[in-house]
Each structure stands twice: as C-alpha cells, then as structure tokens.
Amino acid sequence: METPVLLAGYGPVGQAYAGLLREHRAAWRDRYGVDLRLVEVRGNRTRTSVGASGEVAPREAWEPADDIADALARTGARVFAQAVPSDGGDRAAREALAALACGAHVVTATKTHLLTEWHALDRAARAAGRSVRVSGATGAAMPAGDLARSVLRGFDVRAVRGCLNGTATFVLDRLAERVPQAEAVARAQELGIAEADVSADLSGGDAATKMRLLAALLWGWDPARTEVSAEPVAERGVEPGHRLRHVASAEADRPGVVEVRLSAEPVTSPLGALTGPEKAVTYDCGEAGPVTVSGGRSSPRGAALAMVKDTLGAVLEGTAGFR
Template identity: 55%
Template sequence: MREVSRADVVLSGYGPVGRAFVAYLARRGDELARRHGVRVNVAAVRASSAQCLLREGEPVPPRSAWSPRAPLEDTLDRTAARVFVQAIPSSPRLRRHAAEEALVALRRGVHVVTATKSHLLSHWRDLDEAARAAGGMIRISGATGAALPAGDLSRTSLRGMGCTTIRACPNGTATFVLDRLAEGRSLDEAIREARRRGIAEADPSSDLSGADAATKVRLLAALAWGWDPATVEVRAEPVDEGASRAAPAAVARARRLRAVASASVDEPRLVRVRLEETEPGDPLRALVGPEKAVVFGCPEAGDVVVSGGRSSPLGAALALVKDTLEVTAPRTGFL
C-alpha cells in the first residue's frame, strides 16, 4: 500500500474560493491521499481580522468562534505548515498585503500556492528571489485561468518546444458577452444575463476592458519567457458599444468576434488585447459561452491548444488543490 504523507496548509481568504477549497478537501481528501500519496490538511484559516486553527479533520467553525488574527509567522510556526494558500481578492488595495504575506511564507521555506493575481504583477521578482533563496516553490494556476491548466503548460510542459507566441481568450465573461451581442442583444442585456448566470461579477469592468485577459497573458508570458510582469506594457481594446455592431457583422461573414489577448517573443514585454474576427478552424472561434482557451504557437512543434476549465469559485479552488498536491506529493518513477 502506498505510503501517505501529510501536508498542513494555512489558507488566507475564506470567501467563495477559500470555502470551496476547504469543502473539496473535506469531501475528497481520502481519495486524493490514496491517489497522490499526500493528505492535504487545512490547519488554519485566516481572514482580514480573524483566524481559526483546526485539528486534523475538524470543520471550520462559525466566524464568531474565530480568534483575532495573529502574525503570519506565528501561525506558520504553530501549524508547521508546508504550504501557504492565498485565496484573497485580486484588488489593488490588497496587493501589498498579499505580497508581504507570500514573502513571509517563502522566506520561512513554505511553498506558496495562489489564486491572487495583483501581487504577482507587482512583486514577481521579489517573490521569485525569495523562493529560490529558501528552496521553495510558487504555483499560480488559479491566477492564470482557474481550472484551465495553461500555467502548467507555460511553466514546464512547453520547455524546449520553441513557443514563440501566445493567443488567448482567458476571460469567460468577455466571450459570453460577445456571443450575446452577436445574437443581437444590447450590451446592457448581455451583461445582465452574464451576471444572472453567475459568469460576470457585480462589476465586470476588468473583464470587459481587457485588463483581466491581459493580466493572465502577462503571467503566462512570465512563466514561458521570463518576462517581469511589472515591466509589460498593455494595449487593450474594450468590449463596448462598438462591439454591439461588430459582433453581428462578424457572424454575417461566418466569423465570431473574440477579445484576444496576445504576446510574442518578437515584441518583448508587450501584451495586446484586440477584438478579432476569428475564422472557422481557429480554436478561439469555437469557444462557447464562458469557455476559455489558450493557443501556444510553436513553429516547429505545431500549435498547442488548451481549452475548457471551469470559471467559478470551484474551478479556482480545484486549481489550488492541484497546485498544493504538485508541491507536496512525492515525485518518483512516472510521477
């Protein structure tokens, strides 16, 4: 029988993604341990002003039973955590806090797994240097496309394959809205339907401006080519009222309008987001509703395409689970 090790985790953030992470591990922890040789145990959960420490298998108590939040150093020491998982919002207001906590963990030899994007854009070099100095790892699948494993491809799977371009529709809200516009809906109607279906957030401006798609491609390019995201210029075309006319016009030509984020080694440190009429045969044209896809252009190996992946709190939580297993599970033989 396979030997199973234990990986204690400190989770930062207990919103929809954090709760989905805890719930999935509670539901599938035994199966994951048997399959991957590591039992992931949430030893502590931290929120903005409070935290709770958990015994193995203990459910997260109501917030009223939590204690005041201790310094992260103390929580990591008390739990002997191997992994620090971040599931806090990717907001400018929390950028410095997210970076500081990730650096604290890395400098103590604790791996970092994050779905939070903001500090990756501003502190990439600092995080990388801290991880290398302490022999730790950072995994960011949840920040590059939730359950879509594009980050894994950029980081390792395309090594030596000569990838020179990235074309992506990594934002499901933009794709969904453009498809509704193509059907003749107004922009306001399309956004309302996206919200009703749980695809769009209350404020979809980051999705429709191209900022979110650009962020994800900045991170993919950083993994693939070593770019520092903080130095990358972004030129983005938004999904706006003009798209209400362009989307039906594209359909009339057997094409589909897509918000395509792209980067190329021939244009270092530049990410573009453009509304493109995609033609039959283009993997980005084939997307339906909130689906996502990334096309890695490899001139000698041929294009490598990854698509699908759930855009939801559960999808992001599954990416956190996958990355946590990846940094803690034994690596021998075919594994």
C-alpha cells in the same frame, strides 16, 4: 506524509478549497501519497484553527489573527494557500514572502502581488527551495499556466494568444445576436458567469493580466514592466463563418508587450469555436506546431480545483520558484 496547509482568504474560492480538502483528503492520500490537512484559515483580521475533521468554524467563533510568521511556525504549515481578493493592497505580497521565508510553498489564486512582486517572489522561493504556483490566477480550471510553466519547456514557444475571459466571450456572442450590452452583462451575472463589477472583463484588463502572467512563466518577463494595450468589448460586424473574439496575445520577439484586441476568428478555429463562457489559449511552438488548451470551469470551485492541483504539484514535484 501529512502536509499541513494554512489558507488565507475565506470567500467563495477559499471556502471551495477548504471543502475540497475536507471531502477528498483520504482519496488523495491513497492515490498520491500526500495527506493534505487544512490546519488554519485566516481572514483579514481573524483566524481559526481547523481540526482533524476539516470542518471550519463559523466566522463569529474566530479569534484575532496573529502575525503570519507566528502562525506558520505554530501550525508547521508546509503550504500557504492564498485566496484573498486582488484588491491592490500589499497583504498578499507580504504574507507570501513571509511564507516562503518560513519554508512553505505558496499556492495562490490572487493576482495583485504577482503583477507587482513577481521577481521578488521568485528570488525568495528559489532561496528557500520552495515553489510558487499560480494556476488559479491564470485561468481557473483551464491549465494554461501549467503549459507555460513546465509542459512546453523546450518547445521554443514563439507566441501565445487566447480568449482568457469567459465574460467577454459570452457578451460578444450576445452582441452578435443583437442583445444590448447591458442586457448581456445582466444575463451573464444571473448565470454566475460574471461578477458584480465587469469593468476589467469588458475593458480587456483581466485578459491582459492573465496574459502578463503567462508571458512571465514562458519567457521570464516582469509583469510590472509589461506594456499593455487593450481594446474594449464592443459590437462589430464580421464575415460569415467567423465570430468576434476578445483575444489577448504576446510574442517572444516583442518582449514586454501584451495586447488585447477584438478579432474575427473562423468558427472552425480553437478561439472561434468557443461558446458561452469558455476560454482557450493557443501556443505557437515553432517546429512542434500549435498547442491549444481549452475548457475548464470558470467559477470559484474551478479556481479552487486549480489551487488543489497546484498544492499537490508543489508538494510532489519539488521545484523552486515559479518553475
């Protein structure tokens, strides 16, 4: 079955997502029985239709954008994919709510509206019988969000802790080698690990945001009401056999509280064993024991692959809301 997809945002993640749909459309149709066809790409104020080839026209050829509801009706899109910047504006929320009202699933790598409008999005999705998928916003290609959303359902998850920001892990390892922080950050940027503005990475803000979203998926917490306490990345000595890690955590028995702390982790542990920009999350599942997920590419293509996974899941699984 052909599934029209409308994409908002054509930066690095959006371009990678569009490229993946173009490159793998036939293979996914044969393998999963879902024909994902990109029908339109929208920028901030412009738009372009996408033909059967999947090729996106150069930006100078784009037209002025119409209202998102009109675009969804015109294209018949069944999936609305978001890769717009998490810049604090209200565009992401407005368009996601409009898409759900029009009967489209929402797949997003944008965090802003998830932090402020979680319950509104969930209500709108449930009312429409559509899903909101957020893997790209919780860990790029690492499927931590999938575990929190559905895989660990019924496991009585008591707590979750993890290294959710690859830049922080990379910088801490360089600090342990006595590399100055500014030099470590510059190196991370040269390697494409860190973005130009690393303030949220080093302050713990980004890790806290991702943990707020994971806690919302696990326990239904409202991210907007979650209290955050974050310790910034800094040099600190640790005992032999340990590595300093920037660990975000939340516990079911402490509802609405997320912490990010520097923690000396044994090198043999899931978090202490991380190297470079790797990420990992461990779920304390009570009688079922700990469950850890790690790895996954931290890059625009990694986030785009997470969006593809979510797009296929939304169409194939038929769930509503964030579940």
